[in-house]
Amino acid sequence: MSDNTFGRLFRMTTFGESHGPAIGCVIDGCPPGLEIDVAEIKHELGRRATGKSRHTSQRREKDDVQVLSGVFEGITTGTPIALLIENTDARSRDYGNIAEIFRPGHADFTYFKKYGLRDYRGGGRSSARETTMRVAAGAIAKKYLREQFGIGIHGWLAQLGPIRTDNTLDLSEVDNNPFFSPDASVVDELEKHMDRLRKSGDSCGARISVVASNVPVGLGEPVYGKLDADIASAMMSINAAKGVEIGAGFDCVEQLGTEHRDEITPEGFLSNHAGGILGGISSGQDVRVSVAFKPTSSLRLPCRSIDIHGNPVEVKTKGRHDPCVGIRATPIVEAMLALVIMDHVLRHRAQNGK
Ligand code: EPS
Numbered sequence: 001m002s003d004n005t006f007g008r009l010f011r012m013t014t015f016g017e018s019h020g021p022a023i024g025c026v027i028d029g030c031p032p033g034l035e036i037d038v039a040e041i042k043h044e045l046g047r048r049a050t051g052k053s054r055h056t057s058q059r060r061e062k063d064d065v066q067v068l069s070g071v072f073e074g075i076t077t078g079t080p081i082a083l084l085i086e087n088t089d090a091r092s093r094d095y096g097n098i099a100e101i102f103r104p105g106h107a108d109f110t111y112f113k114k115y116g117l118r119d120y121r122g123g124g125r126s127s128a129r130e131t132t133m134r135v136a137a138g139a140i141a142k143k144y145l146r147e148q149f150g151i152g153i154h155g156w157l158a159q160l161g162p163i164r165t166d167n168t169l170d171l172s173e174v175d176n177n178p179f180f181s182p183d184a185s186v187v188d189e190l191e192k193h194m195d196r197l198r199k200s201g202d203s204c205g206a207r208i209s210v211v212a213s214n215v216p217v218g219l220g221e222p223v224y225g226k227l228d229a230d231i232a233s234a235m236m237s238i239n240a241a242k243g244v245e246i247g248a249g250f251d252c253v254e255q256l257g258t259e260h261r262d263e264i265t266p267e268g269f270l271s272n273h274a275g276g277i278l279g280g281i282s283s284g285q286d287v288r289v290s291v292a293f294k295p296t297s298s299l300r301l302p303c304r305s306i307d308i309h310g311n312p313v314e315v316k317t318k319g320r321h322d323p324c325v326g327i328r329a330t331p332i333v334e335a336m337l338a339l340v341i342m343d344h345v346l347r348h349r350a351q352n353g354k
Contacts, residue, residue, distance in 0.1 A: 006234070007339060008225075009346035012137040018122030018129040019090035025083050025133035027070070027140065029346065032078035034144055036071045041083075044139040045132060048331040050320075053178035055194045056328055058320045060089045061129075065136055076140075083136050087129070092121040094318040100308045101315055105297025112308060128239040128325060131332045138335020141342035149345070150214045153338050155330040156182040158290060160190055161197075161204035180208075180330035198323045203296035205242075206326020208333045210289050212341055215276060217284040218352070219344040226280025227287075227344055234336040235291045240325045243292035247275020287341070291333050293326035 005013040009029045016023030045065060050057040063085055070081030099120050102109040107126035111118040118124060145151035157180045158166040168183040177187045197204055220227030228246045235244040252260055252273065262285075263270040269285055276287035298317040305315045322328060 006134075006237070007343040009350060010141065010339065010343040012133070012339060014130055014133040016087075016130065016133075017119050017124045018087070018127030019092045019095075019119070019124070020087060022084050022086045023129055023132055024085065025137055027081040027083070027137050030070065030076050030078070030081055030140060031144065031346075032076055034076040034140070034147070035074055036067065036076060036081075036140065037074075037143070038065065038067060040143060041065055041136050041139040044135050044142075044331055044335070045085075047175065048131065048135045048328055050322075050328070055178055055191075055198070055323065057322045059091075061085075062088060063132055065132075081140070083133065085132055085136075090122055091320070094320075095121045097318065098315065101313050102305050102307070103297060103315055103317055104303055104305050105294075122319065126239070128322075128328075131239065131335075134238075134339070135331050135335045138331075138338045141338040142334070145338060145341060145345065149216060151341065152213045153210065153334050153341075154213075155208055155210035155334040155337075156180055157206060157326065157330060158209040159207040160324060160326065161193060161206070163189055163193060165190070166209065174330070179327055194323060194327075201299060201301040203299060203321075203323045203325075205295045206293050206324055206329065208291050208293065208326060208329050210291075210330075210333045210337050212276075212287040212337055215282045215284065215287050215341060216345075217282060219341065219348050220277065220279075220281040221344075221347060221351075222280050225344075225347070226277075227282055227340070228275070228277045228280060230340050230344070231287070231289055231337065234340045235289065235333065238291070238293075238329065238332055238336060240293045240296070240329075241291055242294045245275075245290040246277060247288050248273040249275075249290060282344075287337070289333070289337060291329070293324075293329055296322055296325050 011028045014025040045063045050059045066084045068082040070079045156174045165181040165186050173184045174180050179190050232244045260273045272285045276285040298321040302314050302316045307313050
């Protein structure tokens with residue numbers, strides 16, 4: 001399987017499977033001289049981790065990240081940074097019954113058809129467990145961007161199933177509840193919705209929004225390295241992502257040109273429907289992105305499928321699954337945006353200098 005590397009100059013290569021011994025990554029191209037705070041990486045990993053509330057998977061992984069190389073006396077040396085997390089709570093027996101069966105909505109069918117075999121334990125390589133590494137590498141990128149440019153990257157849950165959670169946008173609330181909701185007043189409703197859903201055995205989707213502020217003007221490369229194109233590609237590479245919007249996104253279909261264009265005055269732009277990107281290049285406004293996540297496919301409710309020989313079967317999924325994968329997606333979406341901006345900062349510097 002090729003293409004496990006993300007980025008051009010800030011390159012993250014991940015490896016590992018959900019139920020293998022470990023999951024890890026190598027980051028190549030990180031500038032030297034950056035102080036690495038392992039506690040900060042662990043903090044970001046903790047935000048994404050399973051088992052923090054009854055509304056997520058109950059698999060208990062410590063996500064105790066080890067920094068194996070590229071850091072000397074707490075500072076990056078410019079050499080490859082290798083990160084490793086051991087898998088300590090995989091329960092592979094839950095997956096014995098799907099060894100020869102395709103779970104609908106999963107990568108099971110396509111992996112098998114493409115490679116002729118698959119690691120069915122915990123979804124193998126297609127598992128969201130891989131996103132630990134995106135978050136760990138993203139923590140390093142976030143730190144560099146903050147220290148060098150004052151860039152802040154903040155995400156939140158904008159919608160869970162039918163419930164809008166972004167009517168009030170209080171970013172100080174996001175880490176105070178298990179949903180990353182910026183509106184504290186809807187948390188009770190979210191709890192009830194998820195409790196009902198979990199009891200019924202079903203799942204729901206979610207939308208995550210993220211904003212990067214203080215992004216300098218000029219990041220992004222015409223025409224095949226547009227900043228928005230790279231962001232969309234990064235977001236769509238997250239497990240269960242099904243849609244990405246930049247700025248006004250799909251609302252632009254109903255907008256008039258007079259409404260959508262962001263007028264410019266000597267004091268600055270008068271609106272931000274473009275989401276901070278014009279012609280694929282950052283405009284200096286906030287970069288605004290939204291990502292739609294599908295409902296979790298692993299359900300204990302029976303459904304129809306086929307086995308690897310094409311025979312009809314009934315599937316009931318075991319395992320400790322998230323009833324809404326979007327609940328844990330906020331730190332992952334933040335990390336992917338940080339990785340794209342980090343890569344483009346280095347690409348801009350490579351061509352244009354400082
Ligand atoms: C996942 C299925 C579950 C989740 C896992 C992602 O795996 P298991 O059935 O082995 O518990 O727990 O999430 C994580 C372990 C994690 O760290 O995110 C899947 O199919 O994507």
